Amino acid sequence: MNQYDVTDNGYFGRYGGAYIPEILQKCVEELRINYRRIIDSEDFKNEFDALLRDYVGRPSPLYLSKNLSKLHGCKVYLKREDLNHTGAHKINNAIGQILVARRMGKKRIVAETGAGQHGVATATVCALMGMPCVVYMGALDVQRQRPNVEKMRLLGAEVVAVKSGNQTLKDACNEAIRDWCCHPEDTFYLIGSTMGPHPYPDMVARLQSVISAEIRKQLQEKEGRPTPDYLVACIGGGSNAAGTIFNFLNDDDVKIVYAEAGGKGAESGMTAATLSIGQEGVLHGFRSLIIQDNDGQIVEPYSISAGLDYPGIGPLHAHLVKTGRAQALAINDDEALAAAYELNRIDGILPALESAHALAALHRLTFKPTDIVVVTLSGRGDKDMETYLKHAPQGECPTRYEDIKNNLR
Numbered sequence: 001m002n003q004y005d006v007t008d009n010g011y012f013g014r015y016g017g018a019y020i021p022e023i024l025q026k027c028v029e030e031l032r033i034n035y036r037r038i039i040d041s042e043d044f045k046n047e048f049d050a051l052l053r054d055y056v057g058r059p060s061p062l063y064l065s066k067n068l069s070k071l072h073g074c075k076v077y078l079k080r081e082d083l084n085h086t087g088a089h090k091i092n093n094a095i096g097q098i099l100v101a102r103r104m105g106k107k108r109i110v111a112e113t114g115a116g117q118h119g120v121a122t123a124t125v126c127a128l129m130g131m132p133c134v135v136y137m138g139a140l141d142v143q144r145q146r147p148n149v150e151k152m153r154l155l156g157a158e159v160v161a162v163k164s165g166n167q168t169l170k171d172a173c174n175e176a177i178r179d180w181c182c183h184p185e186d187t188f189y190l191i192g193s194t195m196g197p198h199p200y201p202d203m204v205a206r207l208q209s210v211i212s213a214e215i216r217k218q219l220q221e222k223e224g225r226p227t228p229d230y231l232v233a234c235i236g237g238g239s240n241a242a243g244t245i246f247n248f249l250n251d252d253d254v255k256i257v258y259a260e261a262g263g264k265g266a267e268s269g270m271t272a273a274t275l276s277i278g279q280e281g282v283l284h285g286f287r288s289l290i291i292q293d294n295d296g297q298i299v300e301p302y303s304i305s306a307g308l309d310y311p312g313i314g315p316l317h318a319h320l321v322k323t324g325r326a327q328a329l330a331i332n333d334d335e336a337l338a339a340a341y342e343l344n345r346i347d348g349i350l351p352a353l354e355s356a357h358a359l360a361a362l363h364r365l366t367f368k369p370t371d372i373v374v375v376t377l378s379g380r381g382d383k384d385m386e387t388y389l390k391h392a393p394q395g396e397c398p399t400r401y402e403d404i405k406n407n408l409r
């Protein structure tokens with residue numbers, strides 16, 4: 001066991017654990033006892049690997065961007081999770097968990113979703129496996145993310161609009177947990193990120209770790225060494241970040257940089273910068289850093305990117321930042337927008353708004369010419385077209401980051 005491994009009862013340092021109601025004890029315990037045995041078995045690995053290859057399209061390319069490299073004075077590689085089936089990294093986890101659910105004899109899937117990306121990934125794998133699927137989504141998000149709601153329904157999922165609280169992701173999580181409490185015997189809760197009670201954060205990290213396993217192999221082929229100098233990933237709940245760093249945690253000279261959503265500024269009150277301003281607390285079954293007020297009430301998070309506005313953070317990441325192994329940067333809306341237009345303009349790749357936070361982080365760092373930097377491009381930007389059209393600089397879009405940032409609408 002190494003210093004960053006989860007303990008038997010689910011802790012990464014002070015963070016993690018399983019804070020759950022009595023009624024869920026039995027099914028969470030059943031999962032805790034079985035998840036490693038299942039995902040480490042030959043039978044699981046064979047089925048998972050075959051689907052990742054032929055259904056998702058893995059391995060995803062590790063693309064050396066000559067234009068970003070020139071701009072930042074080092075070698076910049078993009079790990080192309082945007083090229084996966086359904087357009088992001090989330091499908092890796094959804095496939096993995098539905099294979100676990102089937103091996104545990106579960107008959108029905110519930111999930112939460114914010115922007116709808118995890119809901120679409122879950123509805124997709126439920127269609128593939130012929131399992132009934134209920135997706136809980138805040139009523140406000142149902143309105144804001146109409147195309148993803150329609151996609152889920154076409155895939156055969158039932159989408160429940162949650163009208164409690166602020167009618168967003170946090171409330172959808174509460175409602176999914178409530179459903180699970182009512183059907184603990186036959187239902188599997190398919191969680192979309194490195195959050196929730198143990199063993200979910202560790203299980204999701206392991207299912208996404210294919211990202212870093214591929215990066216090691218691809219760097220060895222392209223650079224003659226398996227490790228980069230920097231790994232950069234955006235972070236909401238922390239699943240693409242966990243997958244990106246998983247197989248590098250013991251390589252002390254690999255620097256880890258998280259780009260979280262600063263929103264309108266980490267100190268502005270309109271932010272989702274959990275690692276920067278979060279305080280310790282318990283939410284959705286685990287202990288971590290949480291954006292809360294002095295009375296311990298959750299403060300509604302804000303980000304221009306719907307996939308990053310979660311008030312908590314995966315316990316592994318809270319631990320890595322608090323112990324100094326990883327660095328967190330709060331990237332504001334305007335920086336993320338500018339980085340997205342920039343990549344589109346200089347490389348012809350329109351990234352998801354979430355991923356654009358990781359690209360913007362490059363402008364906050366200084367590199368040596370010999371540095372090798374890997375940025376995980378967690379998803380594609382098609383889903384964000386409306387936002388991109390609204391904020392695009394008038395006329396022809398400039399190519400320089402600063403020029404774009406100063407001309408956003």
Ligand SMILES: *Cc1c(COP(=O)(O)O)cnc(C)c1O
Nearest residue numbers: 193236237238239240307354379
């Ligand atoms: C959901 C999402 C994220 C944020 O989730 P993590 O669990 O932190 O990875 C990031 N990028 C994209 C494209 C997403 O859809």
